[in-house]
Amino acid sequence: MAKKFYITTPLYYVNASPHIGHSYTTIAADCLSRYMRQILGEENVWFLTGTDEHGQKIQRAAGAAGLSPQEFADKTVLQFENLWKTLNVSYNDFIRTTEDRHTKTVQKVLEILYAKKQIYSAKYEGWYCTPCETFWTQTQAQDQNCPDCRRPLEKISETNYFFKLSEHQDWLIGYVLQHQDFIKPPSRYEEVLRFLELNKLNDLCISRPKERLNWGIPLPFSPDHVTYVWFDALINYISAVGTFDKEGKYVSKWWPADLHLIGKDILRQHAVYWPIMLHALDLEPPRTIFAHGWWLISDTKMSKSRGNVVSPLEMVNKFGVDVYRYFLLRDVPFGLDGNFSEEALVKRFNSDLANDLGNLVYRTLTMIEKYFGGKIPEGSVSAKNSQANAIRVKIEQLDIRIPGNLGASGDCNFNAVLENVWEIINMANKYVEDTKPWNLDKENKIEELKAFILVLVMVIRKIEHIILPFMPQTAALIKEQLGEKEIKKGGPLFPRIEK
Ligand code: MSP
Helix, strand or coil: CCCCEEEEEEEEECCCCCCHHHHHHHHHHHHHHHHHHHHHCHHHEEEEEEEECCCHHHHHHHHHHCCCHHHHHHHHHHHHHHHHHHCCCCCCEEEECCCHHHHHHHHHHHHHHHHCCCEEEEEEEEEEECCCCEEECCCCCCCCECCCCCCECEEEEEEEEEECCHHHHHHHHHHHHHCCCCEECHHHHHHHHHHHHHCCCCCEECEEECCCCCCCCEECCEEEEEECHHHHHHCHHHHCCEEECCCCCEEECCCCCCEEEEEHHHHHHHHHHHHHHHHHCCCCCCCEEEEECCEEECCECCCCCCCCCCCHHHHHHHHCHHHHHHHHHHHCCCCCCEECCHHHHHHHHHHHHHHHHHHHHHHHHHHHHHHHCCECCCCCCCCCCHHHHHHHHHHHHHHHHHHHHEHHHCCECHHHHHHHHHHHHHHHHHHHHHHCHHHHHHCCCHHHHHHHHHHHHHHHHHHHHHHCCCCHHHHHHHHHHECCCEECCCCCCCCCCCC
């Protein structure tokens, strides 16, 4: 296994407040980082997130708010930083594309690629969608509406700079074919491969004339143009963790990234533009790009205009951080779309958290209090009992299964891991019910009672360790309540929500 793990989230646009979609990718990245820290140690994991602050969207939102783009970005970025704090997101670095370290690297990349003749200027005539910041050809723009957002396109004619995407198409196809883990899940791998095999890549327009957009990084070889926001933003993944030396060689402790987590909406940019940009720079592509599904509301997209945007802060205030984190990672397989609703969340809360996990911890602590005066009995777990044995076997299987499901493998089967953990929780709860410890106590079978409690203590400690990346606060609370030698009983971890 690799000795280091470098994981990233997309850089979120600062034109609007963060919503549950943004929090989804970030929580997933946090979970994987925490898991990989357990395995590789703190110092070998690097978790990067940040904000995408240039471009038309931000310039326009700032204008509407009567602020300069920088003032506007400075204000909105706080919302992201505060939300990540609230959600216990343990990033190592937060990069903003308006920072010096980033703009310098972008300009360096442009210089290198220009010198290598990978960037050239040409007159562009065609159709442009300002909201999407995307160019379309005559054929694509049949009805003069944007094929993506359906808004009217603008006819433009201007000189721009282009990056030679097309030159590297065959290389990319070969690379994808040779690296089955490059794009995940497999459905997205197929999607990209098919796209590359069926379409001819156009060169990418990487500039915007200043008179049309001035909120961007100036091209070093043409100060009348700024850099296209996507070309700018993707570079963050290298600008945050390394620098180009005088000879133009990129030096970094962390590159290549082990995992770029993204939503399925931005797969093309990450799986086509970005690896080609890196290849043109003689840099290695990221090991894996994982594109997850979308959270929808009653099967429709969240949007301001529909007024159905869910605020992560509101959910956290209502239900608690870990409940929110648990729900997002448990309810839907990571690669698929899912519907977000409070009803679904409350259902999970009451069944998985209150009834199953909360109950197991609470009843175990109660028994330790009642039968052993709050002291955890000493001794090692000897599983003579067949149920206890089955639990042990299940835990051993899980230890083998988790690394294949999370992290270094590039897979993100959060829900599968949690399902497995809950099988163990349910087995342990059933073990309590079947053993009827109150009878053992009545009959004074202290040794049996002790053996029984020790199995439960072992199970809870194990669960606490496994759920830590998913629910850090709950794990800490369990650890505090079930101390090394004695317990410190508090209230139930998840008191049921009554409708
Ligand atoms: N700034 C670009 C990314 C540049 S990366 C170098 C961008 N920003 S964004 O603010 O629009 O964020 C997009 C990302 O937010 C998605 O890829 C996904 O990670 C997350 N989500 C936004 N809406 C989402 C849902 N409804 N559901 C799940 N995640 C989605 O694109």
